[in-house]
Amino acid sequence: MHTNQTSDNPSPAPPPETWWDVLVHAVRGTGGDPTRGPIRRAVILLAVPMVLEMVMESLFAVVDIYFVSRLGDEAMAGVALTESVLSLIYTIAMGLSIGVTAVVSRRVGGGDEEGASRAAAQAILLGLALALAFGVAGVTFAPDILRIMGADENVVATGVPYTRIMLGGNVVILLLFLQNAAFRGAGDAAIAMRVLWIANGLNIVLDPLLIFGVGPFPELGVQGAAVATTIGRGTAVLVQVYTLFRLGGRLRIRLPHLGIQPALMAQLVRLSATGMLQTFIATASWIGLTRVTALFGAEALAGYVIAIRIVLFAILPAWGLSNAAATMVGQALGAGNPERAERAAWISCKMNFAFLGAVSVFFIGFAPAIVGLFGGTEGASAVAATGLRIVSIGFVFYGYGMVLTAAFNGAGAVWTPTILNFFCFWLWEIPLAWGLSLAGGLETTGVYIAMTVSFSTLAVVAAVLFRRGRWRDAQV
Secondary structure, eight states: OOOOOOSSSOOOOOOOOOOHHHHHHHTTTTSSSTSSSSSHHHHHHHHHHHHHHHOOOOOHHHHHHHGGGOHHHHHHHHHHHHHHHHHHHHHHHHHHHHHHHHHHHHHHTTTTTHHHHHHHHHHHHHHHHHHHHHHHHHSHHHHHHHTTTTOOOHHHHHHHHHHHHHHTTTTHHHHHHHHHHHHHHTTOHHHHHHHHHHHHHHHHHHHHHHTTTOOOOOEEEOOHHOOOHHHHHHHHHHHHHHIIIOOOSSSSOOGGGGGGGGHHHHHHHHHHHHHHHHHHHHHHHHHHHHHHTTTTTTHHHHHHHHHHHHHHHHHHHHHHHHHHHHHHHHHHHHHTOOHHHHHHHHHHHHEEEEEEEEHHHHHHHHHHHHHHHTOOHHHHHHHHHHHHHHHHHHHHHHHHHHHHHHHHHTTTTTTHHHHHHHHIIIIIIIHHHHHOOOOOOOOHHHHHEEEEHHHHHHHHHHHOOOOOOGGGGGGO
16 A cells, blocks of 8 residues: 655755855845845845945956056046046946836836846947947047146146046946946846956956066056956956846847837936936036145145045945845835835945944044055055045945935936935035135145035935935836
8 A cells, every 4th residue: 555655754844044045145146036025135135246246346446546556646646537537437327327227127026027128228229329429539638638637747648548548448337337237127236246256357467467567568557557447347348248148037138129219218318317417416526526636736636536445445335235225126116015115225224334334433443554555655645544534434324325315216216316416515515625625724634524524414314305205106
């Protein structure tokens, strides 16, 4: 007589998932659907690869300035002024990214992966058109751009090759940002992380080889940093394209998607134009601060760029948590669950607060030693250490501000952070920096104080507006 043993010997229950298991799933991209399950787990699954992605993005700036600092203050000043102009390219890239993430995350949350793929393709077309225009202008007018930014003739002579390569090759910046924004919106954050690993690995290896002419490589000086960065990013873009067109996943772009689709293009332009304005307002304030700092000489400017690069090294990983919040909010709204969207945003805020709070304590305590790693002159290092300590004071506030502005964008309520940026950065930060540094006689210290005050103001106002909940009704 046959006896079924299944009921007598049931399979053992799987062991409970540990935090280590969650981290492994996050890096591998195998954690499941972020619109379901525990919210904290879903945030971590998205945030870990996004944080690592932002760490990789921040390494571009830190690695370049580490090696370029060995070439003198003029080389560093040329890089600083070029990066300020490149912030306009980043503005375009991040503005388009806001629209891409909002549309893709809504479509994926609502189960429309075909619509998400079409949106990603249209964003790439927009990026290519804009990159062509910026590239031609950047190569043609590089010396004039540096002079407008306040560079003297020594800085212009040193910096022009770097400027031409970085602006001429801006297409790799735009496509890297846009395609990673599509991956993040779809919840495929691990893919975005991996391509930044590739880009940075190449940049770290090529930077010293091309700057100093190691072995068979030519000694290109500051120009070598631009070549290394562009090669690294360009390789990452090729991997992204292969993944989107060949490997698929939640997103799979096909040739018909690359035909211009007027309604979808108009929707992306509407969201992205506001996103561009939003990021332009924020990044243009950095140009304004750089221009004020340049009034105090190359040494002050070199110290400023060291401090800001270190700050960005800390803040960009925190943007990973912010991007996770944006994706969670967009997908949850697409799935018709605004309560989950709000809880995800506040959980991300608390995580960012803890992270940036710890970084703040570290920077305040060890600012001179950290700055010393970048090899500037004694005067530049003193300026950088002071700035690092002052700006770090506002980190705990900005942890909330970063997440909540990203949450508004993920919901499609892009005008709210745009207006906040205008008031906090243009009408508040830049006039305050000018007044404190020039009229108040604080020089670069006044610039750093203005940054801290404006960031903190943004965080407080964003928290008040997010609690009102009008972002739930935004249309994407």
